[in-house]
Amino acid sequence: MLTLRAVSTTVAFLAVIAAACACTSSDTPSSTSSTVQSLGDVTVHRVSYDISEGSDSTQNWGDLYLPAGEQAVDTIPLVVLIHGGSWKSQLDAQTMRPYAIDLAKRGMAVYNIEYRRVGSGGGWPNTFTDVGNALDYVVVLDQQYPQLTTDDELVVGHSAGAQLAMWAGTRNKLSKSEIGHDPKFRPTRVVSLAGPLDMVYAAHHGNDRIVTALGGTPEQVPGRYASVDPVQNIDPTMPVVAIHGTADTLVPPILSERYIDEVERQNGIGDLVLADGEDHVSIVSADRPVYGKILDIITDASGKTIDELDDLYDNN
Numbered sequence: 001m002l003t004l005r006a007v008s009t010t011v012a013f014l015a016v017i018a019a020a021c022a023c024t025s026s027d028t029p030s031s032t033s034s035t036v037q038s039l040g041d042v043t044v045h046r047v048s049y050d051i052s053e054g055s056d057s058t059q060n061w062g063d064l065y066l067p068a069g070e071q072a073v074d075t076i077p078l079v080v081l082i083h084g085g086s087w088k089s090q091l092d093a094q095t096m097r098p099y100a101i102d103l104a105k106r107g108m109a110v111y112n113i114e115y116r117r118v119g120s121g122g123g124w125p126n127t128f129t130d131v132g133n134a135l136d137y138v139v140v141l142d143q144q145y146p147q148l149t150t151d152d153e154l155v156v157g158h159s160a161g162a163q164l165a166m167w168a169g170t171r172n173k174l175s176k177s178e179i180g181h182d183p184k185f186r187p188t189r190v191v192s193l194a195g196p197l198d199m200v201y202a203a204h205h206g207n208d209r210i211v212t213a214l215g216g217t218p219e220q221v222p223g224r225y226a227s228v229d230p231v232q233n234i235d236p237t238m239p240v241v242a243i244h245g246t247a248d249t250l251v252p253p254i255l256s257e258r259y260i261d262e263v264e265r266q267n268g269i270g271d272l273v274l275a276d277g278e279d280h281v282s283i284v285s286a287d288r289p290v291y292g293k294i295l296d297i298i299t300d301a302s303g304k305t306i307d308e309l310d311d312l313y314d315n316n
Contacts, residue, residue, distance in 0.1 A: 041068045042104040045145075049113070049137035050130065056121055062113040062134055063093065064141060065104040071147035077302050078148050079103055080135065080187055081112040082168070084159025084194075087127055087213035089120035096158065098286040102295055108302065109148050111141065115164075124215040124224060125179045131164050132171065132180035139184045154302040155187035158284050159251060160213070162195025166230035169238050178227045189301055192230075192242045193294065194280050196251050197259035199229040207251075231259050236268030241301055243294060245278030273297065 037044040043066050050060040067076065081100055085091030093114040100110040115130035116122035122130070135155075142150045157165030167180065169190045174181035196202045196210060200218045203210045203225075211217050214224045226232055240263065242256040256272055263270035275283055275290045282288050 038068075039101060042066065042101055043068055047137070047141070049140075050133040052133075055130075055133075056116055059114050059116045059120060059122075060130055060133070062111050062137070063097075063100065064145070065100045065110040065112065066145070066147075067104055067107055067109075073146045074149050076107065076109045076145075076147045076149065078109045078111060078138065078141075078150055078153045079298065079302055080138070080153070080155040080165075080168070081110060082131065082155065082157035082161035082164045083112075083114075084157065084161040085117065086209040087118050087122065087160040088209070089117040089122070095284070096161075098291075099156070099284070099295070099298075102286075103298060106295070106299055108299075109145070111138065118212055123213055124221075127164070127213065128167070128179045128228065131168060132183065135168050135171075135187070136184040150185060152189070153187045154189040154191065154298070156191040156193065156298055157195065158193040159195065159280065160209075162192035163197065163199065163228070163230060165190050165192065166195065166197065166240070167228050167233070169240075170230075170233045170235050173233060173235065174227065188238060190238065190240045191294075191298055191301055192240065192256065192259075194244055194248055194251050194256075194283050195230070195242065195259075196255050197230040197242060198255045199231070200225055201231075201258060202251070202255055231262050234259075234263055234266055234268060236263070236266045238268075239301070240268075240270045241273060241297055242270065243273040243275060243283065243297065245275045245280065245283045245290075247277050247279045248283070250280040 035046045045064040046061060047064060048057055048061050081096040083091060083093050083096045093112050096112050100112045103110045113134040115134060116126045138150055142148050155165040155168050169187050171180045171183040172186050199210050203218055214221055218225045242260055244253040244256040246253060260270045260272040278290050283290060
């Protein structure tokens, strides 16, 4: 069972989000070749998004899933997927592969990214540098695959990937001294799956995975938390759907609840979706009933206007 609580801005937000340009042509990352895999009605293109000094080709890559067949220019909406795993190297981008395939079957382009994690060269700042570079590479993908739309796009993240997705959506607010500033591409809508959206609260309540990823506690490295903690970087003009399992003990749902409460306080637009009985892993498992409902939410968040989303949520 899903329950949903919605808060929204006025329709004036439509003009703001429509004007938010997600791609620029300056300082375009270098293009690299891709390998192609066919999955019947979906093709998968493996690309390397970062060939700069210090990068790791075994981890600095992304898979672009496209519907098979001919597509006209600017007709295929892009969705970026960022996997979780506590910012650690035990899990990788393949955990989001079922979502990528099924969303591509629904007519979307899906960019499923990999990045360095704690234990494989990641942590602060490399994990964030990699995710920023992966997102900026959308400029190149847009040139290589002109059927993509990149002006008002969606990013979806699970667990640690949800925190990274939130950060990706608000990088335009960063100062020039902060990691990931001046994005070439910025998603303008976010779906968080079991995200640690209040990192200071989580760290103070025993989440040592956050402390490891950021290299210290909130008291030791307050600037890092201020830069990447979703609840400290809310953009009221960016719609967010936070989905959380009520049985999640690894990343408890209060972290999404606190985030959406703050969105509401700032007169932003956000929705809290609670999946009854789902835990941290089951909420992204393809064999769970909630899986299809999350696919629907992603599809709606990508394809509907803000007014349409508000109407949909009001009817629940």
